Amino acid sequence: MDNPVSEYKKIPYYRPTGKELEIFDKVWQNRLPLLLKGPTGSGKSRFVEHISSIKNIRMITVSCHEETSATDLIGRFIIKGAETVWIDGPLTEAVKTGAILYLDEVAEARPDVIVAIILSQTIVGNCI
Numbered sequence: 001m002d003n004p005v006s007e008y009k010k011i012p013y014y015r016p017t018g019k020e021l022e023i024f025d026k027v028w029q030n031r032l033p034l035l036l037k038g039p040t041g042s043g044k045s046r047f048v049e050h051i052s053s054i055k056n057i058r059m060i061t062v063s064c065h066e067e068t069s070a071t072d073l074i075g076r077f078i079i080k081g082a083e084t085v086w087i088d089g090p091l092t093e094a095v096k097t098g099a100i101l102y103l104d105e106v107a108e109a110r111p112d113v114i115v116a117i118i119l120s121q122t123i124v125g126n127c128i
């Protein structure tokens with residue numbers, strides 16, 4: 001017999017402060033990146049967690065810093081034994097699987113990251 005408790009999915013609570021849910025829908029439908037801007041504690045991360053949960057879209061979070069480059073997001077070749085193997089970065093994985101890529105503190109990242117973002121369908125967060 002199914003256990004209703006194990007089926008219960010906890011949705012992170014988010015109280016909209018404007019039309020952000022409607023804006024997200026349009027952005028997602030049109031495969032556009034979304035920039036979330038606001039002071040600390042204003043609910044940017046919570047908003048994305050909430051959206052990910054209610055829409056059942058996997059969320060991949062990357063905490064950006066001053067060394068974060070486009071390569072870190074797209075992926076790179078690595079040497080494995082005698083072979084060269086391609087490893088997908090989080091952006092490539094998100095594009096391939098249809099996940100939300102949440103780039104926390106993206107303003108800290110290197111400028112080439114913006115090019116990678118424009119070339120993909122991503123959600124960008126925390127550019128204060």
Ligand SMILES: Nc1ncnc2c1ncn2[C@@H]1O[C@H](COP(=O)(O)OP(=O)(O)OP(=O)(O)O)[C@@H](O)[C@H]1O
Nearest residue numbers: 013014015016039040041042043044045046047126
């Ligand atoms: N609109 C909201 N609805 C529900 N909870 C909220 C909302 N805004 C903020 N909170 C509460 O404030 C806490 C902090 O929000 P959150 O971590 O999303 O902020 P943030 O904008 O991502 O901040 P930071 O810039 O520091 O990363 C959340 O864990 C949540 O409890």
Ligand SMILES: [Mg+2]
Nearest residue numbers: 044045104126
């Ligand atoms: Mg946050």
